Amino acid sequence: MESVLSIRQLSKTYASGLHALRNIDLDIRRGEIFALLGPNGAGKTTLISIVCGIVNATSGRVVADGHDTVADYRAARAKIGLVPQELSTDAFETVWATVSFSRGLFGKPPNPGYIEQVLRDLSLWDKRDSKIMTLSGGMKRRVLIAKALAHEPQILFLDEPTAGVDVELRLDMWEKVRALRERGVTIILTTHYIEEAEEMADRIGVIHGGELIVVEDKHTLMRKLGKKQLTVHLQAPLAQVPPELADYPLELTADGHALVYTFQTQGEGTGIATLLRRINELGIDFKDLHSSESSLEDIFVGLLRTRA
Numbered sequence: 001m002e003s004v005l006s007i008r009q010l011s012k013t014y015a016s017g018l019h020a021l022r023n024i025d026l027d028i029r030r031g032e033i034f035a036l037l038g039p040n041g042a043g044k045t046t047l048i049s050i051v052c053g054i055v056n057a058t059s060g061r062v063v064a065d066g067h068d069t070v071a072d073y074r075a076a077r078a079k080i081g082l083v084p085q086e087l088s089t090d091a092f093e094t095v096w097a098t099v100s101f102s103r104g105l106f107g108k109p110p111n112p113g114y115i116e117q118v119l120r121d122l123s124l125w126d127k128r129d130s131k132i133m134t135l136s137g138g139m140k141r142r143v144l145i146a147k148a149l150a151h152e153p154q155i156l157f158l159d160e161p162t163a164g165v166d167v168e169l170r171l172d173m174w175e176k177v178r179a180l181r182e183r184g185v186t187i188i189l190t191t192h193y194i195e196e197a198e199e200m201a202d203r204i205g206v207i208h209g210g211e212l213i214v215v216e217d218k219h220t221l222m223r224k225l226g227k228k229q230l231t232v233h234l235q236a237p238l239a240q241v242p243p244e245l246a247d248y249p250l251e252l253t254a255d256g257h258a259l260v261y262t263f264q265t266q267g268e269g270t271g272i273a274t275l276l277r278r279i280n281e282l283g284i285d286f287k288d289l290h291s292s293e294s295s296l297e298d299i300f301v302g303l304l305r306t307r308a
C-alpha cells in the first residue's frame with residue numbers, strides 16, 4: 001500500500017546525551033489509523049516533534065507525502081496537521097475566526113466552504129460564532145482538531161486526543177476521528193489508553209526506550225501475542241488436576257471448582273474439543289464453560305516486561 005509518511009533511520013540524541021530515538025523506520029499507509037503506544041518517556045513526542053519540524057533529528061530522514069521535512073520543510077509541513085493536547089490561546093476569538101486564521105498561517109487562500117465542512121464534521125457548526133472561552137472542554141478539543149485540519153493536511157497527528165476526557169466524550173471523539181478517516185485523512189495518534197488503540201487503530205506501533213519494538217496490524221498483533229483461556233466450571237470440586245489430563249496446560253482454581261485451560265490463539269487447533277471429550281470420558285461433570293481472551297493491554301504489558 002502507498003506510504004504517506006516515510007521515516008528512515010531516524011535517531012535523536014538530546015544535548016544532554018539522552019538517546020530519545022534510535023534508528024526508527026516506519027511507513028504510514030495512506031488512509032490508515034495508526035496508534036503509537038509507549039510508556040512515559042518512550043519517545044512519542046520526540047518523534048512527532050521531528051516529523052512536524054519542531055525538533056531537529058540527529059540523523060535520519062522523514063518524507064511527508066513526497067516532501068522531505070528538512071530540505072522541503074514548508075511543503076512537508078503543509079501536509080501535516082498537529083493536534084496538541086492543550087488549547088492555550090485564542091480564548092476571545094470565535095471558532096470561525098480561529099480556524100480560518102490557522103488556514104492562513106499555511107498561506108492557503110480562504111475557502112469558507114471547506115472550513116464549513118470541517119466544522120460540520122466536528123459538530124461545531126452551530127458554535128461557529130461562539131468565543132472559544134465559552135465552549136465546553138470537549139468542544140475545545142474539537143476546535144483543536146478543526147484548527148489542525150484548516151489547511152487541508154493529508155496526515156493528522158493526534159497527541160493523546162482523549163486524555164482527561166470522560167467516557168461519553170471519548171466515544172464521541174472516536175466517532176469524529178473515524179469520520180475524518182472516511183474523508184481520506186491519515187491519522188496517527190498517541191495514546192496511553194490501550195482501549196483507544198484497540199478500538200480505533202488499524203495498525204499499532206509500540207515504542208519503548210526510543211526503539212520501535214513492534215509495528216503490526218492490530219488483529220495480527222492480538223492473534224500472534226494473545227492468549228485465550230477456557231474455564232471449565234465443575235459440578236463437584238477436584239482435589240487436583242487428574243493425572244490423565246497432565247498433557248494439557250491446565251490449572252485448577254484454588255477452590256477446586258474450575259479447570260482453566262490456557263492456549264495461544266495463533267495455534268492450528270485449540271484442542272478444546274479433545275480436552276472436553278477427555279474430561280467427559282473421565283466422568284467429570286461440568287456445569288458451565290467460560291472463555292476469555294487477552295486484551296491488547298495484557299499484550300502490551302507483556303511486551304514491555306520482556307524488554308525491561
Ligand SMILES: Nc1ncnc2c1ncn2[C@@H]1O[C@H](COP(=O)(O)OP(=O)(O)OP(=O)(O)O)[C@@H](O)[C@H]1O
Pocket residue numbers: 014015016018019020038039040041042043044045046047
Ligand atoms: N528537550 C529535551 N532535552 C533533553 N531530553 C529530552 C527533551 N525532551 C524530551 N527528552 C527526553 O527524551 C525522552 C523521550 O521523551 P518524549 O517526550 O519523546 O517521550 P513520550 O513518549 O512522549 O513520553 P510521554 O508519554 O510522557 O509524553 C525522555 O527521556 C525525555 O526526558
